Amino acid sequence: MTASSTPEIQLDQISMRYQTNSTEVLALQDVTVDIKKGEFVSLLGPSGCGKTTLLRIMADLIQPTNGEIKVAGESARAARLAQKYGIVFQSPVLYDWRRVKQNINLPLEMMGIKKAEREERVDYLLELVGLQDFKNKYPWQLSGGMQQRVAIARALAMEPEILLMDEPFSALDEFTREHLNEELLSIWSKVGSTVVFVTHSIPESIFLSDRVFVLSPHPGRLSAVVDIPLPRPRTPDMRHSPAFYQLISDIRDCFEGV
Amino acid sequence: MEEKSVDDVYSWSEEGVVKVNKQDDPSPAPVKKRVKSRMKLQQIGLPLAAGIVMLLLWEWQVLHQIFGLQTYQLPIPSTIVEALVENAPLLLSYTGYTMTEAVLGMLIGSSLGFVVALMATAWPRWGRGGLLVIASLNAVPIVALAPIMNLWFGSGIGSRIAIVTVITLAAMAINAHKGMKMVDPLALDLMHAYAAKKTEVFRYLRIMNSLPYVFTALKINTTASMIGAIVGEFFFSSKGLGYLLSNSIKVAKMPLGWSCIVVAAIAGVVFYLLVEWLERRMLKWHVSHRA
Amino acid sequence: MVSFRSRWLPSLVWIVGLLLLWQASSWVLLHVVEASMAQSKIPYIHELIRTFITYGGTLFTEGSATFSNAALGFLLGAILGAVLAVLMSLSKWMEQLTFPYAVASQMIPILGLAPIVYGIMRDEQIARVLIAGYITFFPVALNMLRGLRSVDLSAVELMYSYAAKPWMVYWKLRLPASLPGLFSGLKIAAPLAVTGAILVELMGAQNGIGVIMLRNLYYGPSHNYMFWSTVIVGALLGLLSYLIISLIERMVAPWQPEFRPSGGDK
Numbered sequence: 001m002t003a004s005s006t007p008e009i010q011l012d013q014i015s016m017r018y019q020t021n022s023t024e025v026l027a028l029q030d031v032t033v034d035i036k037k038g039e040f041v042s043l044l045g046p047s048g049c050g051k052t053t054l055l056r057i058m059a060d061l062i063q064p065t066n067g068e069i070k071v072a073g074e075s076a077r078a079a080r081l082a083q084k085y086g087i088v089f090q091s092p093v094l095y096d097w098r099r100v101k102q103n104i105n106l107p108l109e110m111m112g113i114k115k116a117e118r119e120e121r122v123d124y125l126l127e128l129v130g131l132q133d134f135k136n137k138y139p140w141q142l143s144g145g146m147q148q149r150v151a152i153a154r155a156l157a158m159e160p161e162i163l164l165m166d167e168p169f170s171a172l173d174e175f176t177r178e179h180l181n182e183e184l185l186s187i188w189s190k191v192g193s194t195v196v197f198v199t200h201s202i203p204e205s206i207f208l209s210d211r212v213f214v215l216s217p218h219p220g221r222l223s224a225v226v227d228i229p230l231p232r233p234r235t236p237d238m239r240h241s242p243a244f245y246q247l248i249s250d251i252r253d254c255f256e257g258v
Numbered sequence: 259m260e261e262k263s264v265d266d267v268y269s270w271s272e273e274g275v276v277k278v279n280k281q282d283d284p285s286p287a288p289v290k291k292r293v294k295s296r297m298k299l300q301q302i303g304l305p306l307a308a309g310i311v312m313l314l315l316w317e318w319q320v321l322h323q324i325f326g327l328q329t330y331q332l333p334i335p336s337t338i339v340e341a342l343v344e345n346a347p348l349l350l351s352y353t354g355y356t357m358t359e360a361v362l363g364m365l366i367g368s369s370l371g372f373v374v375a376l377m378a379t380a381w382p383r384w385g386r387g388g389l390l391v392i393a394s395l396n397a398v399p400i401v402a403l404a405p406i407m408n409l410w411f412g413s414g415i416g417s418r419i420a421i422v423t424v425i426t427l428a429a430m431a432i433n434a435h436k437g438m439k440m441v442d443p444l445a446l447d448l449m450h451a452y453a454a455k456k457t458e459v460f461r462y463l464r465i466m467n468s469l470p471y472v473f474t475a476l477k478i479n480t481t482a483s484m485i486g487a488i489v490g491e492f493f494f495s496s497k498g499l500g501y502l503l504s505n506s507i508k509v510a511k512m513p514l515g516w517s518c519i520v521v522a523a524i525a526g527v528v529f530y531l532l533v534e535w536l537e538r539r540m541l542k543w544h545v546s547h548r549a
Numbered sequence: 550m551v552s553f554r555s556r557w558l559p560s561l562v563w564i565v566g567l568l569l570l571w572q573a574s575s576w577v578l579l580h581v582v583e584a585s586m587a588q589s590k591i592p593y594i595h596e597l598i599r600t601f602i603t604y605g606g607t608l609f610t611e612g613s614a615t616f617s618n619a620a621l622g623f624l625l626g627a628i629l630g631a632v633l634a635v636l637m638s639l640s641k642w643m644e645q646l647t648f649p650y651a652v653a654s655q656m657i658p659i660l661g662l663a664p665i666v667y668g669i670m671r672d673e674q675i676a677r678v679l680i681a682g683y684i685t686f687f688p689v690a691l692n693m694l695r696g697l698r699s700v701d702l703s704a705v706e707l708m709y710s711y712a713a714k715p716w717m718v719y720w721k722l723r724l725p726a727s728l729p730g731l732f733s734g735l736k737i738a739a740p741l742a743v744t745g746a747i748l749v750e751l752m753g754a755q756n757g758i759g760v761i762m763l764r765n766l767y768y769g770p771s772h773n774y775m776f777w778s779t780v781i782v783g784a785l786l787g788l789l790s791y792l793i794i795s796l797i798e799r800m801v802a803p804w805q806p807e808f809r810p811s812g813g814d815k
Contacts, residue, residue, distance in 0.1 A: 387559025399744035402783035523657035
């Protein structure tokens with residue numbers, strides 16, 4: 001692991017209040033998190049625990065009510081403006097009117113990358129996610145899993161230091177999801193970025209991560225940080241190992257203790 | 259520079275979804291409420307004020323000076339109102355005549371269109387082809403229909419009813435067919451599980467499912483039927499708003515012609531709102547009407 | 550080939566069947582019922598074809614006079630409508646000002662304005678263009694606005710994550726996303742624009758398909774085949790306008806759901 005001294009993402013006492021019509025909802029309360037460079041971490045918790053909110057704060061899609069945030073040594077806003085992160089949403093959010101390669105090309109176009117370089121980069125990304133044969137297809141011609149792989153390729157297009165993923169595989173079936181988990185790890189081993197992965201699946205978070213941040217709801221707060229000592233590279237058969245089952249039950253306990 | 263443009267992006271997205279209250283917002287709730295009522299006032303007041311200003315500019319002949327028009331070409335609002343009041347009984351009875359054509363034609367046309375949709379759904383192989391032919395009716399200019407219907411049905415009320423029938427039929431057939439076909443496959447499976455007969459599938463599922471589409475067609479058809487009736491009267495009628503309108507223009511009674519337009523516009527809006535009201539009452543269960 | 554047989558064959562059979570029915574009714578009306586002006590009411594198709602061949606040149610020139618005027622107005626109306634839609638989506642103020650009027654204009658019989666516009670202008674060219682443009686304007690504006698707004702939130706957030714400038718968001722996201730709306734507006738408006746142009750001609754213009762339509766109608770039964778030919782040309786112009794827009798839509802925005810091959814008909 002390429003852990004360096006300064007954290008890649010640093011959240012200090014983050015709180016988030018929403019104002020609905022009459023009541024005030026405390027979505028996050030005093031969350032403090034350090035994520036190391038090159039680390040793969042998951043934000044795990046049931047719906048309403050604020051894990052997606054936390055990710056969106058890192059992405060500067062929303063601003064916290066209180067607290068300090070540093071992304072890649074800068075403010076979240078500066079990090080976004082400098083394209084320090086790529087983001088994958090719950091749904092692929094592919095543009096219907098663009099073919100697969102054009103969808104991956106979108107951020108490159110917007111950042112003003114030269115055409116020759118763009119083509120090279122898109123080809124590399126297509127190969128990385130294994131969709132070379134589908135580059136001229138429209139999004140609707142792809143399965144859900146393939147669409148999400150396109151979204152990952154698009155997020156990696158600007159070679160970001162950080163990859164933010166908001167429940168990217170939650171709409172997929174279990175088999176596809178496990179397959180994509182393995183694929184994601186192999187992609188990650190090639191690009192080496194820091195990954196923050198939001199999920200509500202305990203096995204998924206264990207299989208993928210170096211560390212799992214467990215969040216609990218009402219109000220959303222960090223209730224535990226679980227280290228995953230499973231060796232890398234991770235292999236599918238690790239899902240059957242006693243250590244894996246032990247971790248599942250450990251994390252389950254974190255929720256029951258609440 | 260960059261900072262500002264990004265803020266602009268923010269303000270376009272749906273209110274309050276992306277943008278969440280910042281720290282420097284002391285009491286968001288009451289502020290929001292105040293903003294809301296002010297928005298409402300703005301929503302009504304702004305277009306109303308603009309409309310009144312336009313009317314005044316028109317009345318004071320500012321528009322005439324800008325576009326180089328004379329009052330005999332574009333009569334001012336007060337003379338239009340004058341003509342409206344003077345000819346109120348005539349306008350009223352003609353409105354009744356024209357609306358009769360529009361409503362009767364629309365009822366006949368929409369019913370026929372619905373039947374066509376039923377048949378096209380029941381026998382899809384031939385139905386779709388037939389529907390395609392009917393859809394092309396939609397593109398036929400009304401003015402081409404008018405003389406034909408005049409030849410077939412004479413210059414009385416019948417020919418306009420026929421025109422309206424033809425133009426409302428197509429829209430209803432296409433929309434209702436869409437609604438009957440776009441049923442949830444699982445709902446269809448449920449019907450199969452009940453061993454429902456073809457007629458029962460229609461009765462319990464397809465017709466209900468088509469109702470939102472039927473009302474869409476009806477709303478399209480209210481406007482279309484008014485246009486059909488009025489345009490039909492332009493040429494071969496001796497009664498009705500359309501007749502009075504084209505005749506007034508011919509004899510240079512511009513204020514009277516404009517008053518016809520005003521009356522027709524009011525009648526059109528009332529007709530439309532009526533259908534919309536009916537839709538709200540009948541489609542309470544539909545997603546688009548849930549509060 | 551299979552798709553031809555299942556898709557177009559039924560339509561073809563319908564058309565041929567209706568034409569045969571027409572021809573038969575024409576014969577019945579003429580020889581069995583012996584109605585007055587039988588050929589004016591339901592003319593023989595072969596006579597119509599003959600007229601078409603003989604007077605094809607006239608029908609074509611008059612038809613294209615109508616069509617080009619309608620097209621010019623349509624184009625102007627479409628451009629202005631699209632611009633208004635963008636303005637409305639950009640500025641709350643602009644939207645509040647114009648939206649109620651745009652909606653109301655959809656409820657009132659707009660074509661009723663044709664005689665008035667002609668009365669003001671007294672110039673058939675300008676009147677035709679104006680009416681066609683006016684009819685096009687609001688459906689295009691309303692439908693395009695709906696398209697501009699149909700963008701889902703995540704897509705906007707994606708743009709935001711790229712730190713996109715406002716014009717970029719429009720160029721890359723909102724405008725392409727609004728194309729289906731734009732085209733549905735254009736498809737509604739195209740036949741209406743032709744209708745509007747013909748209507749102005751019937752009010753008393755010098756040339757155009759509407760003019761010879763009216764003229765041949767007044768000449769009476771002796772000109773009934775010519776009259777029917779002009780009616781058919783008018784209908785064809787309406788269809789043509791619709792087909793042209795559909796074709797352009799296929800080329801410009803081929804990615805829309807309705808152009809995707811379905812799983813086949815049941």
